[in-house]
Amino acid sequence: DKIIGKIYPVFGICLIAMAVGVGIGIFSHGFVIPEIFQHFRNEHPSGLPIWSFMFITVACGAISGFHATQSPLMARCMKSEKQGRMVFYGAMVAEGIIALIWAAAGCAIYGGAKLLEAGGGNSTTVYDICKTTMGSVGMLLAMMGVIACPITSGDTAFRSARLTVADWFKIDQNDFKKRGLLTLPILGAGAVISHLDYAIVWRYFSWTNQTLAMIVLWAASMYLYREKKNYWITAVPAVFMSAVSMTYFFCAPECLGAFGLTTAVAYPVGIILAALFLILFLRATKKPVSGEAKA
Incomplete structure (x- = not known):
């Protein structure tokens, strides 16, 4: 928890800096964000319905149950319950803004059809958008973001799963052996899923x-x-x-x-x-x- 409290804020700052840089780069490079009401129709090539597929696709940028699972983890990193509003509410507001910036960048730089052809918001498009809007600095931030996001997401997912199971079954996590008994099967399940x-x-x-x-x-x-x-x-x-x-x-x-x-x-x-x-x-x-x- 102490290590996370010192390292993860650095990753967070990088992600915020990347989003701010992308947002500024959209306008400084003359990209035009499409007007929503000029494209207020279903443009999906396969005709998938907007309701409710759009809300499922946006996922964490709109609302996230996965983030709710981080409560046991983040609660252990806070000194006071009063910090909860800033940590949880503030983080979700920030992520919503970041999601809007990236959505705007994808539409402005690629357009709907080209973005679908590129595979959506994958690591390649993240790298390409950062390079286009911020140059070499963007490339560096993109690499950090692409590396940091999977690491932090995987780490927090496994840790929160372990802590949740431990809370359910009242398993003391101060004991290294008991912690290992929970960690190994959870990592094993993750290894199986990673091959799907x-x-x-x-x-x-x-x-x-x-x-x-x-x-x-x-x-x-x-x-x-x-x-x-x-x-x-x-x-x-x-x-x-x-x-x-x-x-x-x-x-x-x-x-x-x-x-x-x-x-x-x-x-x-x-x-x-x-x-x-x-x-x-x-x-x-x-x-x-x-x-x-x-x-």
């Missing part, structure tokens, strides 16, 4: 990432209700993400779409399920909390 088709893995990750975000939002809403605070600030996004995740699940080719279900089914089912989740949540808020019932 990454395009397929990414599609499943994107959906489960947003679905996990939906679950966390509902859990946070119930927590806020029990704390007698305004739970609508998370309940409304939870309803929206429920519609996104359920719609995608019912029409995506890697999910129920493989059985021939289309948007004609997915759209109404997604909305109905989102409304059902809200009803279940509101019904749960009407029930007395166990501690309050005894009082």
Whole structure:
């Protein structure tokens, strides 16, 4: 935790500097960001529906269940709970801005069709955009970003998985042997997954990432209700993400779409399920909390 607290901020600064440089480079090099309302139509070559595929594709740039799994890890790196707002909320706002910058850069430099041909936001396009907008400095930042992002993402994913399992089963992580017993099978699972088709893995990750975000939002809403605070600030996004995740699940080719279900089914089912989740949540808020019932 101490090592992470000293090294990871450096990676974060590099990623922010890279995004700022790209944002400035777009305008200084005369690139034009397409007007959204001039392209407010489905331009996907295969005709994939915008709702809800776009929200699944953007993934962490919009909302991220994966980031929610970092709570056990980040909590161990903070000195006070008061730092939570800056660390968690601030980080997600920053990532949203960074996502917008990169989306603008991709559209301005490549355009929709060319960006799809290039394979989307992979390491090659990151390197190309940085080189185009920032020259040799951009190339250096791109290499650091391409190297740092997989390392930090993998490290935090494995560490948070280990800590989550340890919390579930009350396994003391101060003991090196017990820590190793959890680490080895988790790394083994990661090794197996790394040999699968990454395009397929990414599609499943994107959906489960947003679905996990939906679950966390509902859990946070119930927590806020029990704390007698305004739970609508998370309940409304939870309803929206429920519609996104359920719609995608019912029409995506890697999910129920493989059985021939289309948007004609997915759209109404997604909305109905989102409304059902809200009803279940509101019904749960009407029930007395166990501690309050005894009082």
